[in-house]
Amino acid sequence: MRRRAFFFDLDGTLSHNNGPVSPADREALSALREAGHLRILCTGRTRGYLYEPVLDLDFDGIVAGAGAHVTLGEELLYRRQVEPALRRRLAEAFLRLGQPCIFEGEREMLLLGMEGYAGFGWPVVRSLEDFDRLSEGVSINKLSLFGELKPGAAELLSPSLTLIPNRGYGEAVPAGCCKSDGMRRLLEAAGIEREDSVAFGDSGNDIDMLAWAGIGVAMGNAPEEVQAAADFVTGTLAESGVSAGLINLGFIHNAE
Numbered sequence: 001m002r003r004r005a006f007f008f009d010l011d012g013t014l015s016h017n018n019g020p021v022s023p024a025d026r027e028a029l030s031a032l033r034e035a036g037h038l039r040i041l042c043t044g045r046t047r048g049y050l051y052e053p054v055l056d057l058d059f060d061g062i063v064a065g066a067g068a069h070v071t072l073g074e075e076l077l078y079r080r081q082v083e084p085a086l087r088r089r090l091a092e093a094f095l096r097l098g099q100p101c102i103f104e105g106e107r108e109m110l111l112l113g114m115e116g117y118a119g120f121g122w123p124v125v126r127s128l129e130d131f132d133r134l135s136e137g138v139s140i141n142k143l144s145l146f147g148e149l150k151p152g153a154a155e156l157l158s159p160s161l162t163l164i165p166n167r168g169y170g171e172a173v174p175a176g177c178c179k180s181d182g183m184r185r186l187l188e189a190a191g192i193e194r195e196d197s198v199a200f201g202d203s204g205n206d207i208d209m210l211a212w213a214g215i216g217v218a219m220g221n222a223p224e225e226v227q228a229a230a231d232f233v234t235g236t237l238a239e240s241g242v243s244a245g246l247i248n249l250g251f252i253h254n255a256e
Helices: 023-034 084-097 115-120 128-135 153-157 179-190 204-212 224-229 241-248
Strands: 005-008 038-042 061-064 069-072 075-079 101-105 109-112 140-146 161-166 169-174 197-201 215-218
Touching: 005 179, 023 038, 023 241, 038 179, 061 179, 069 179, 075 179, 084 101, 084 109, 084 128, 084 140, 084 153, 109 115, 109 128, 153 161, 161 204, 179 197, 179 204, 197 204, 197 241, 204 215, 204 224, 215 224
Parallel strands: 005 038, 005 197, 038 061, 197 215
Antiparallel strands: 061 069, 069 075, 101 109, 101 140, 140 169, 161 169
């Protein structure tokens, strides 16, 4: 049996709005483990943005922050942070511009102009003094900028950060980081060839992942440009497209 590594995006692929993974997809992930394959969460979210119903799936590895933080089991393979001086300059500029942003960390999340997310228990930044106090000692892997970008916001990110556009928001990750780079690092550590990797995704930050994987599978709810980067298109999230794709490609068997 060829041991493979399966990489799964989270939002729009395995779950929606912090909801649980469907029973069919949970069973499919369990079947992969029983068959001896690696199951990797490959998400734009940082570790601090993950939640228990997903972590309870006990993935074999996690590519978080769109490639900025990579672990295999308990081993940290790679870690990139937004430098403190840069993130402070960005916080100061975004406060001035009124640019809504979340500074995403490995444990903490800092909300700037995103009071609607305060229900998650994350601190709200209303001034540069707030940011200095709340960000001290905090590891930030990426930023998420929401709504239409304010004039000049994108230029402030370059060249240290790369902006990945998505529907309604953009992700600013350390230059050089992407999901496919995180996949490469994890596969090398696991001793699995690129051709034996399979990836499922639905959004703009999944395009490089789907194109790079040995087999790329786009969700049925993915935009056309994402589907074009994949080798196959499966059902939608609502249709448990992950389990359907794994069955249709012959990686697991239908339980019925």
